[in-house]
Amino acid sequence: MRLLLVEDEPEMASALQSALRRHDILADHADGLDVAFDMAATSPYDAVILDRGLPDGDGLSLIAKLRRRDIRVPVIVLTARGRLPDRVAGLDGGADDYLVKPFAFEELLARIRAVMRRPEQLRQMVVRLGRLTLDLDHREARVEGMRFDLPRRELLVLEALMRRAGRMVTRETLMESVFGLADEVQSNTLDSHISRLRRKLSDAEADVVINGIRGVGYMLMERT
Structure with missing residues (x-):
């Protein structure tokens, strides 16, 4: 939120x-x-x-x-x-x-x-892209109604990307969304979260893909 x-x-x-x-x-x-x-x-x-x-x-x-x-x-x-x-x-x-x-x-x-x-x-608390649904109230991700587990920070990454689906989300915006302004974290920590999130979305057969531009940011899109 x-x-x-x-x-x-x-x-x-x-x-x-x-x-x-x-x-x-x-x-x-x-x-x-x-x-x-x-x-x-x-x-x-x-x-x-x-x-x-x-x-x-x-x-x-x-x-x-x-x-x-x-x-x-x-x-x-x-x-x-x-x-x-x-x-x-x-x-x-x-x-x-x-x-x-x-x-x-x-x-x-x-x-x-x-x-x-x-x-x-309440309508805004459920975000959808393709078969992927993110319930922000219950903090759950589902593909065609089937829930798959994501830890808190991967859920925050997914939320930031889904709210801006089809648009490039800068690394700075993602870092702020996940870690806040006060936390000092390594930049590659975000890449690790993205990598794990990609794998879990693929395993859950979500019809979305996370594209990235090195040093710029990431974009979530529906797979065509």
Whole structure:
């Protein structure tokens, strides 16, 4: 799962990114409205966690701008503005949920799961390419309904590739998706994961292929 975190306090943003990563949730960070809109308009996020008191305006204006562009990503407002009129304004302004700081991380995690269980989001939690299906909710890969085992990091590689099927995914994007920003890993570790994933997809008779360009990245395509 990949989120967009819109928060102008660096320490808060870093702490949330680290906590979410421990639950296999990658959060890209934006510290203002303009950069957040550019990121949300160009990348497929599962949800947005949005502060209201940002340097360049009220976070609710981002929701309005996204909806005008027909970007229907769910938004959880996370803010210190906790008065009843603020909460009502947030929900009426298009937020899917509203959580007031200070908060318990476990509650934020539960609210993320809750918005992802809503019917529109459930459809996005299953990604398909050819006979291959990836169930992001249960973290399972299947070929024509038959489950085959993949460890956590190979599932993360597969998710990153399937979400961008038919497009080149850079090594940097894959490394960030699998290992996060804070972990120091060797670049060839990614190649090892790709090699094992290719073998397992072949053994499961998936009709997909992972093509690579040395030093650039990888692309998942349906086999013709």
